[in-house]
Amino acid sequence: MLSWLKKWYHHKFSDPQVVVLFLMLLLGFLSIYWLGRILAPLLVAIAFAYLLEWPVARLTKLGLSRTISTSLVVSTFIGLSTMVLMWTMPLFWHQGRTLLRDMPQMIEQGRQYLLELPEAFPGVISAEQVNIFMQSVDERLMAFGRDMLSLSLASIVDLVALMIYLILVPLLVFFMLKDKELLMQRFAALLPTERKLIGQVWQEMNFQIMNYIRGKILEILIVGAVSYAVFALFGLNYPLLLGVLVGFSVLIPYIGAAVVTLPIALVALFQWGFSPQFGYLMLAYAVIQALDGNLLVPLLFSEVIDLHPVYIIVAVLFFGGMFGFWGIFFAIPLASLVKATINAWSTRVQPAMEAAE
Structure with missing residues (x-):
């Protein structure tokens, strides 16, 4: 058994390039796992940069410089996103307030449905089971209310984080797209020759x-x-x-x-x-x-x-x-x-x- 493991290890990991690849993957996974919160703006920017790379590449092929193409695409994307948010956020806010206002009535209506189940399905669902379920729902709703209260108390911190995102992410996206080749060369220089x-x-x-x-x-x-x-x-x-x-x-x-x-x-x-x-x-x-x-x-x-x-x-x-x-x-x-x-x-x-x- 030991000799078989040695032979397997020699065949699978004798190539230095394989070892380097696995070490890089391991380092990347551990970095995101431990530094995920800190790297969140960078991850958001990478996602948007990948999204906008296609139109930037198309404009570059038409003869525009990389800087002008990036400026046009990023500014257009920010403008369209702002217009969509200005239209949807008031509706989203209004419907959210309406849902919170209607929640007690919906919960009471749900109670009525549940209380009718023992009569509709005798021998399958008992009144005691319904009462236990409703008690569990009440406890979860109270916990949800406490979470919402704590979330509202931390809203100032969340607002500051949102402002940082709104400033950092567009800047990161712009420079990732504009200096894509330079960044890739700098990153490649850190890798092994083989x-x-x-x-x-x-x-x-x-x-x-x-x-x-x-x-x-x-x-x-x-x-x-x-x-x-x-x-x-x-x-x-x-x-x-x-x-x-x-x-x-x-x-x-x-x-x-x-x-x-x-x-x-x-x-x-x-x-x-x-x-x-x-x-x-x-x-x-x-x-x-x-x-x-x-x-x-x-x-x-x-x-x-x-x-x-x-x-x-x-x-x-x-x-x-x-x-x-x-x-x-x-x-x-x-x-x-x-x-x-x-x-x-x-x-x-x-x-x-x-x-x-």
């Missing part, structure tokens, strides 16, 4: 990350906008809040769609009860999810996602548990990075094994 394996993994991942971020942002916008339009057309309460929720749910493949169904169904149930309109709305929502999973995702990510659904779910759970939101957002690229590393490692090791034999 970096063919690292370059092979980097070329594959750079293409995949760029397409993934662009596709994921487009998916969030399309799914969120279509959901908002459908909810508003049906006259559902809080359509913008729920539309934004559905849009961001696509960040978590498979799991997000299942989780976000609950608040939509509850709001529709409290508004209409078990009526035909409730059924039509849930059917329309199911159509949106089906079109997203079977049409939009293959169209946007046909060249990016080449992973089994089980691997994707495991990646979301693993990297989300390690890195929080950014782990969830980059779960698929990180899983693709692991796959690309294994593929490059295998192709690198196999010739060495054959030569040794």
Whole structure:
């Protein structure tokens, strides 16, 4: 057994490039794990830089300088984002206040539904089970209220952090796009001279990350906008809040769609009860999810996602548990990075094994 382990180690890690690649990956993961909060503005800027690289590259090909192209794209993106926020934030704020105002009535209506369950399903659900469930819900609501109070007390700190983001992120994005070649050269100078394996993994991942971020942002916008339009057309309460929720749910493949169904169904149930309109709305929502999973995702990510659904779910759970939101957002690229590393490692090791034999 010991000799087999020695032979396996010699075959797999005898190449210095393999060792350097694994050390770099380990250092990167540990840095994000321990310094995630500090590096958050940098991660946000990297995501936006990847998103805006495509239009900057197209303008550069038309003959504009890199600086002018970056200035035009970044200023246009900031202007459009500001206009969208100025339109959506008042609606978002109004619907949020309306939801808080209607919450007691919704909770009371939910109690009435629950109290009717023992009569509707005798022998299956007892009144004692309903009382225990309602007590648990009350405790969770009280905990949620305390969390909201503590969050409001820390709002000044959050406001300062938001202002820092609003200043630092656009500056980082601008310089990352404008000085992309210079930054890449400086970074490459820090790497070992023998970096063919690292370059092979980097070329594959750079293409995949760029397409993934662009596709994921487009998916969030399309799914969120279509959901908002459908909810508003049906006259559902809080359509913008729920539309934004559905849009961001696509960040978590498979799991997000299942989780976000609950608040939509509850709001529709409290508004209409078990009526035909409730059924039509849930059917329309199911159509949106089906079109997203079977049409939009293959169209946007046909060249990016080449992973089994089980691997994707495991990646979301693993990297989300390690890195929080950014782990969830980059779960698929990180899983693709692991796959690309294994593929490059295998192709690198196999010739060495054959030569040794």
